[in-house]
Amino acid sequence: MSYKxxxxxxxxxxxxxxxxxxxxxxxxxxxxxxxxxxxxxDMRCMPDVLVKAASTSQVSEILKYANERxxxxxxxxxxTGLVMGAVAIHRGIMLxxxxxxxxxxxxxxxxxxxxxxxxxxxxxxxxxxxxGLYYPPMPGEKSASIGGNVSxxxxxxxxxxxxxxxxxxxxxxxxxxxxxxxxxxxxxxKNSSGYSLKNLIIGSEGTLAVVTKIVLRLVAxxxxxxxxxxxxxxxxTAIKTVPRIMKDKVLPVAVEFMEGDVIKAAEEYLGxxxxxxxxxxxxxxxxxxxxxxxxxxxxxxxxxxxLASGAADVFISDTQERQDAIWSARGAFLEGIKASTTEMDxxxxxxxxxxxxxxxxxxxELEKKNGLRIRSFAHAGDGNLHVYILKDAIDEKAWKxxxxxxxxxxxxxxxxxxxxxxxxxxxxxMKKSYLAESAGPVAIELMRGIKKVFDPNxxxxxxxxx
Numbered sequence: 001m002s003y004k005x006x007x008x009x010x011x012x013x014x015x016x017x018x019x020x021x022x023x024x025x026x027x028x029x030x031x032x033x034x035x036x037x038x039x040x041x042d043m044r045c046m047p048d049v050l051v052k053a054a055s056t057s058q059v060s061e062i063l064k065y066a067n068e069r070x071x072x073x074x075x076x077x078x079x080t081g082l083v084m085g086a087v088a089i090h091r092g093i094m095l096x097x098x099x100x101x102x103x104x105x106x107x108x109x110x111x112x113x114x115x116x117x118x119x120x121x122x123x124x125x126x127x128x129x130x131x132g133l134y135y136p137p138m139p140g141e142k143s144a145s146i147g148g149n150v151s152x153x154x155x156x157x158x159x160x161x162x163x164x165x166x167x168x169x170x171x172x173x174x175x176x177x178x179x180x181x182x183x184x185x186x187x188x189x190k191n192s193s194g195y196s197l198k199n200l201i202i203g204s205e206g207t208l209a210v211v212t213k214i215v216l217r218l219v220a221x222x223x224x225x226x227x228x229x230x231x232x233x234x235x236x237t238a239i240k241t242v243p244r245i246m247k248d249k250v251l252p253v254a255v256e257f258m259e260g261d262v263i264k265a266a267e268e269y270l271g272x273x274x275x276x277x278x279x280x281x282x283x284x285x286x287x288x289x290x291x292x293x294x295x296x297x298x299x300x301x302x303x304x305x306x307l308a309s310g311a312a313d314v315f316i317s318d319t320q321e322r323q324d325a326i327w328s329a330r331g332a333f334l335e336g337i338k339a340s341t342t343e344m345d346x347x348x349x350x351x352x353x354x355x356x357x358x359x360x361x362x363x364x365e366l367e368k369k370n371g372l373r374i375r376s377f378a379h380a381g382d383g384n385l386h387v388y389i390l391k392d393a394i395d396e397k398a399w400k401x402x403x404x405x406x407x408x409x410x411x412x413x414x415x416x417x418x419x420x421x422x423x424x425x426x427x428x429x430m431k432k433s434y435l436a437e438s439a440g441p442v443a444i445e446l447m448r449g450i451k452k453v454f455d456p457n458x459x460x461x462x463x464x465x466x
Contacts, residue, residue, distance in 0.1 A: 001458050001462070002070075003070050003071060003072050003090055003092060003459075003462075004069050004070045004071050005048070006025075006048035006049050006071060006091070006092060006093065010049070010065075010069070010071065011023060011025050011049055013065060014049060014051050014062065014065075014093070017051075017058055017061045017062060017065075018051055018052065018053055018054065018058055018062075022051065022052040022053075022054070022099070023049060023050070023051050023052070024049070024050045025048065025049045025050070029046060029047065029049075029050045029094075031044075031046070032079065033046065033047060033050055033076070033079070033088075033094055033096075034046045034087070035079075035084075035087060036079050036080065036081040036082060036083075036084055036085070036086055036087055036428075037079070037080055037081065037082050037334075037338075038082045038083075038338075038344070038345065038346060038430075039084050039087055040343065040345075041343075043084065043087075044087070045087055045088050045089050045091065046088070046091070047074065047088035047091055047092060047093060047094035048091045048092055048093070049092075049093050049094070050093075050094045050096060051093055051094065051095055051096065052096045052098070052099050053095060053096070053097060053099065053100065054099045054100060055100070056173060056175065056181055056212040056213065059095065059097075059175045059210050059212055060175050060179045060180075060181055061179065062093065062095060063175055063176070063177050063178070063179045063210065063459075063460070064178060064179025065179075066092070066093055066177075066459055067177045067178055067179065067457055067459050070457055070459060071092050071093055071459060072088070072090040072091070072092035072093065072459050072460075072461075072462050073092060073093045073094075073095050073177075073210075073459055073460055073461070074086060074087070074088040074089075074090075074092065074093070074094045074095065074206070074461050075095045075097060075147075075151075075206040075210050075460075075461060076094055076095065076096050076097065077097055077098060077117065077118060077144065077145035077147050077148035077151075078098065078120070078143060078144050078145045078148060080141045080143065080144045080148065081148065081152070081425070081426065081428060082346055082348070082425050082428075082430075083422075083425055083426055083427060083428030083429065083430040083431050084428045084429035084430050084464075085151070085152070085205045085206070085426050085427075085428030085429070085461070085464055086148075086206070086428075087428075087429065089429055089462075089463045089464075090462050090463060092459075095210065097116075097117045097118050097145070097147055097210075097212075098118040098145065099118060100116040100117055100118040100147075100212065101116055101118035101119050101120075101145075102115070102116045102119070103115050103116075103119060103123070103124075103127055104116065104213070106127075106131060107187065108131065108133070110187045111133060111217065111218045111219065112170055112187050112215050112216060112217060112218065113127070113128060113133075113135070113215075113216045113218055114213065114214070114215050114216070115146055115213070115214050115216060116147075116212065116213060116214075117145060117146060117147025117148075117150070117211050117212060117213075117214065118145050118146075118147060119145065119146050120142070120143055120144070120145055120146070121137075121138075121139060121141075121142050121143070121144050121145070121146060121149060122142040122143065124146055124216070125138075125142075128218050128221070129221055132220075132221050133218040133219070133220065133221055134218060134219050134220065134221040134222065135168065135216060135218055136158045136161075136162035136163070136168065136219060137149065137154060137155065137156050137158065137159070137162070137163075137164060137165050137167075137168060138156040138157050138158045139154045139155070139156035139157075139424070140156065140157070140330070140331055140333065140334060141334070142331070146214060146216075147211050147214070149165045150165055150169060150172075150201075150202055150211055150214055151202075151203070151204065151205050151206050151211065151426070152165075152203060152205060152424065152425060152426035153165050153166050153202050153203035153424070153426075154424050154425075155379065155382065155384060155423060155424035156379070156424065157253075157254040157256060157286075157330070157379060158253050158254055158286075159254075159379060159381070159382050159384075160246075160251065160252055160253060160254055160255055160379075160381030160382055161251050161252065161253045161254075161288075162219075162253065164424070165202065166199065166202045166203065167217075168216050168217045168218075169198065169202055169214060169215070169216060169217070170185060170186060170187055170188065170189075170215040170216065170217050171183070171184060171185040171186040171187065171188075171198065171214075171215035172184045172185070172198055172201060172202075172211055172213065172214055172215070173211070173212050173213030173214075174201055174209035174210060174211050174212060175209060175210045175212055176208070176209045176454055176455070177209075177454065177455045177456075177457065177459055177460045181212070182197075182209075184197050184198045184201070185198050185215075186215055187215060200450065203426070204465070205426050205427065205428060205461065205464055205465050206460065206461040206464070207451060207454075207455070207460055207461045207462075207464050207465050207466075208450070208451065208454040208455065208460065209454060209460070210460070222288035222289060222290070223289070223290050223291065224288060224289055224290070224291060224292050224294075224295045225253075225286065225287070225288040225295070225323070226286070226287050226288075226295050226296070226299055226316065226317065226318045226323075227284065227285065227286045227287075227316075227317040227322075227323050227326055227327070228283075228284070228285040228286075228287075228299055228302065228303060228306075228314055228315065228316060228317070229275060229276060229282060229283075229284055229314075229315040229317060229326055230282060230283040230284070230285065230303075230306045230311045230313070230314050230315070231276055231278050231279030231281075231282050231311065231312045231313055231315075232279055232280070232281045232282065232283070232310060232311055232312060233279060233280060233281075233310070233312060234280050234281060235257075235259055235280060235281040235360060236357050236360070236361075237281075237309070237310045238257060238281040238282065238283050238311075239257060239281075239356045239357040239360060239378075239380065240309070240357050241283065241305075241306055241309040241310070241311070242255055242257070242283070242353055242356065242380045242381065243353050243354050244305060244309055245285070245302055245305060245306070245381075246353055246381060248301065248302065248305060249301070250287075250298045250299075250301050250302055252285045252286060252287055252298075252302065252381065253286040253287060253288050254284070254285065254286040254379075254381060255283060255284075255285055255379075255380045255381030256283065256284040256285075256330060256377070256378070256379060256380060256381075257281070257282075257283060257284075257356075257377060257378040257380035258281065258282045258283075258284060258330070258333070258377050259280070259281055259375065259376060259377065260277075260279060260280045260281060260282075261375060262333050262336070262337065262375050262376070262377050263277075263282070263329060265333070265336035265337050265339070265340045265375070266329045266330075266332040266333050266335075266336035267329065267336075268336065268339070268340070269332050269335050269336035269339045269340075270328065270329065270332050270336070272325070272328070272329070274325075274326070274329050275315065275317075275322065275325055275326060276315060278312065278313070279312055283306065283311075283380070284326060284327075284330060285299070285302060287299045287302075299316070303316075333377050333386075334386075334388075337375050337388050337390070340390070341373070341390035341391055341392050342391050342392060342393070343390075343391035343399070344388050344389060344390045344391060345388070345389050345403055345407065345430075346386060346387065346388050346389075346425070347385075347386075347387040347388075347389075347407060347410045347411065347414075348384070348385075348386055348387075348421075348422050348423055348424065348425040348431075349384075349385055349387070349410065349411065349414040349419050349420065349421065349422070349423065350382070350383050350384045350385070350414075350419055350420050350422070350423030350424075351383045351385070351414055351417045351418065351419035352383055352417065352418055352419070353380070353381070353382070353383045355383070355417040355418065355419070356378065356380060356383055356385065358413075358417060359385060359410075359413055359414065359417060359419070360376065360385070362409065362410065362413040363376055363387055363410070366406050366409055366410070370402045370405070370406060372389060372390060372391075372392070372394065372402060372406070373389075373390040373392060374387060374388065374389050374390070374406070375387075375388045375390065376388065379423070379424075382423070383419070383423070384423030384424060385423075387410060389403055389406050389407070391403075407434070411434045411437070411438070414438075415437070415438050420438060421434045421435050421438045422435075426465075427464070427465045428464055428465070429463060429464055432464075432465065432466065435465070435466070436466075444466055447465070447466045448466055451466060
């Protein structure tokens with residue numbers, strides 16, 4: 001589809017809507033807006049105009065204008081994505097939502113929090129905890145915006161017990177490409193009233209509508225949290241322990257898998273030492289509850305299970321200082337790996353928990369076959385693996401060939417094991433071909449039909465997902 005080029009008249013209109021200082025064009029736009037966290041150098045794209053909207057009414061005017069003139073619009077939050085979901089591959093208008101960063105309402109009776117899309121995840125969690133409440137989803141990137149998390153249905157480290165972003169969105173205010181503002185659901189706890197438009201938009205990566213307000217569900221703040229750091233002599237033994245944990249009567253908050261090399265990269269990046277260096281692989285488990293006694297009962301059961309399954313030891317982290325040391329390293333895995341190489345790409349697959357070990361065997365085989373470093377860690381409790389292929393000093397031509405072959409093999413293996421292309425980072429632009437293979441032609445055609453109903457002129461984040 002062809003699009004209208006942005007002209008001086010269009011920029012003047014946008015400045016009339018949002019103010020001169022909030023509309024930038026040409027060289028005035030920072031190069032940061034040409035990429036996300038992992039956009040390759042040769043795939044970066046600058047928008048023609050950057051618009052920093054501050055209200056739903058401004059978003060509505062911008063979309064209506066762009067839709068009438070067939071100008072592409074790319075919504076963007078903090079730009080922390082990994083699949084070029086917020087990169088303006090068709091140029092046009094980049095709609096920056098970071099100014100829409102207000103916490104609008106806390107309803108303690110209904111345990112809901114109403115926020116704008118630009119509020120950061122760490123701000124949502126901190127605000128809820130100040131009031132004795134808890135927003136459970138905890139992606140590794142806490143400086144991401146809540147709007148971005150809704151757009152990708154982000155999961156994170158607490159998904160084993162608490163679920164993912166979709167489980168905590170009660171309602172949405174959205175603007176569809178024609179400029180109409182729609183309020184979908186709200187504070188109600190359940191709904192069987194027609195098709196779930198809310199759940200269509202969650203995870204749609206800004207291709208169906210622009211989210212301008214979110215009603216979040218909160219839960220009671222746990223009184224006590226304890227973590228276990230469990231070293232294993234090898235990754236396979238560690239991973240094979242996970243299904244045994246999940247079948248037990250005790251459900252941890254988090255079950256994270258970490259390889260020794262990834263921990264070293266995080267240590268170097270942070271300039272801090274990890275609490276233990278004795279093993280090739282670790283499980284990191286977290287437990288929470290209402291009382292110290294309840295949490296202790298839970299973690300002791302799992303600790304004994306780990307030891308019986310081949311763990312070398314179990315380290316209990318029951319102080320805030322110890323927990324911060326472990327979880328800060330866990331939160332730095334991506335940045336640590338990224339800092340250790342010249343370029344990398346990521347495979348964010350999810351497979352059945354019982355198949356994680358088999359998938360990791362494929363990773364090891366590919367690493368040996370191709371002579372490239374491949375690093376991985378996992379939200380093992382829900383089967384979501386993050387696998388990073390590192391370029392290091394290999395020349396560009398060989399890199400492209402080997403990367404393509406490795407990625408294809410990893411996605412083929414995930415599909416063979418009954419898995420999916422993305423567990424939480426989305427499809428964006430980079431993973432479209434793998435989604436097409438995984439979902440199949442009928443499902444892709446249904447998705448295209450949904451896109452056409454919402455966005456008949458294909459102006460909203462075009463070229464993404466499908």
